[in-house]
Amino acid sequence: MNYTELSTSQRLEIKTLGELKATGYRSRTIKQELRDNLIHKIQRKEAIFPGIWGYEDTVLPDVERAILSMHNINLLGLRGQAKTRIARMMVNLLDEYVPTVAGTDLNDDPLEPLSRLAKDLIAEHGDNTPIGWLHRDDRYTEKLATPDVSVADLIGDVDPIKAATLKLPYSDERVIHFGLIPRSHRGIFVINELPDLQARIQVALFNILQEGDIQIRGFKLRLPLDIQFVFTANPEDYTNRGSIVTPLKDRIDSQIVTHYPKSIEVGKKITQQEAVIKTEQKGMVKTNELVKDLVEQIALEARESEYVDSKSGVSARMTISAYESLISAAERRCLLNGESSTYIRVSDLYGVVPAICGKVELVYEGEVEGPVIVAQSLIGKAIRAQFLNFFPNPEKAKKNKRNPFGKVIEWFGAGNEMDLMSDMTDREYQARLSTIEGLDDFVDEFTSRLGKDEKYFMMEFALHGMAEYSLVGKQSLDRGMHFKDLVSSMFSGPGSGDDEDYDDDFGSYDDDDDDDTNNPF
Secondary structure: OOHHHOOHHHHHOOOEHHHHHHOOOOOOOHHHHHHHHHHHHHHOOOOOOOOOOOOOOOHHHHHHHHHHOOOOEEEEOOOOOOHHHHHHHHHHHOOOEEEEEOOOOOOOEOOEOOOHHHHHHHHHHHHHOEEEEEEHHHHEEEEEOOOOOOHHHHOEEEOHHHHHHHOOOOOOHHHEEEOHHHHOOOEEEEEEOHHHOOHHHHHOOHHHHHOOEEEEOOEEEEOOOOEEEEEEEOOOOOOOOOOOOHHHHHHOOEEEEOOOOOOHHHHHHHHHHHOOOOHHHHHHEEOOHHHHHHHHHHHHHHHHOOOEOOOOOOOHHHHHHHHHHHHHHHHHHHHHOOOOOEEOOHHHHHHHHHHHHOOOOEOHHHHHHOHHHHHHHHHHHHHHHHHOOOOOOHHHHOOOOOOOOHHHHHHHHOOOOEEEEOOOOHHHHHHHHHOOOOHHHHHHHHOOOOOHHHHHHHHHHHHHHHHHOOOOEEEEEOOEEEEEOHHHHHHOOOOOOOOOOEEOOOOEEOOOOOOOOOOOO
């Protein structure tokens, strides 16, 4: 039977070189293997990179073209743009198993042995040479480029222990201990963050990429290595860490530029796919699409913010961590109140501040403001941007004869104030929002078919949005938000003395008699 017609189980039963030859097995380079399997998947309309969203018309077609061209690839882009994931998923384009000469270090092809050991074994045993089978997952090697990576790590070095054990002179090539790249023969080899690799180490890759030559401690070896190289890198101007030396860049056939999600919908797909939400959290916390949009909007605002370093980028990992923190904020409130379930609140967004702070790099002006202040500002801008998708533009509404925001503004203007604490029970939360005159009717006017929980969410969202558009005043408390008339909030700010509970030390209102410890949410 022809080798290509054998099932996987039948192939794994082949134990010797003679049995393999009898099937008509033919060697293929890894690049040819990737190309053939990609063509097969394209023809059968199969998903080639499942779970990679937003690259369908940009990055992925470029990757497929590079594979069809049998190119080495450099994926260039800011952090959190799925570069490593794409490289890892290329493994799925390999054959499930390939035969090797059993007991060798370099995954030798039985018909085209590479190492001295494999050649000696075949010379000694002939068609009885033992055959092993290598799974595609074992044909992937990944190395993070760090300043301490050496040529010996990647290429190899002389092993004095091997020389002493085998009683070999140092002139015998069998004393060589091969590095990661030769051991990746017939596989995919990935170097992440290539610019971090020292220039002298990058130079060592020249001949491997072009001619397949390697040199170890004076040994002249002609090893036609069969490797699919994939590199990942940030743009060269990202930091002063280093860059890809020009001759190496010239030897990498295809450089493919990645990017962040171009829409909120794509961002949501990525976040919802990657976020780890526990089963008990899903049963306890009910959410809606708007709050998911707000999480993605925070990332969009961060990428445009003057306080955030645009060269660093804002990773998709930020929205993933933020969404996980959002759900946990609601879960914590539910547990504190002894409730079995709860509905997400806009105020829960302020519980994601730590997730934002750890994921953005600030410019000097942002450092002056402080990461927490910048994070809170980004949340506010996200609310402001999404507000216009549901309610009128406050700037234009001022010119209308009937201002739809009028009743709410008048209620606060009459001296009314409102504290929305982060750990209030659902009943307290709903009761507080219901006391704001005109807020209920305002939401009813511009929305429809809302359930009870979603309506209260929209009421809070409308209130936060009005505050972001300076229709009402909003001030942060240690454990929530304080809303009041905008004009009075300006005249009764820090140090005015109008509010007895104002905490001068931390610039917030102290809503209880506890000690004045700065305990953010």
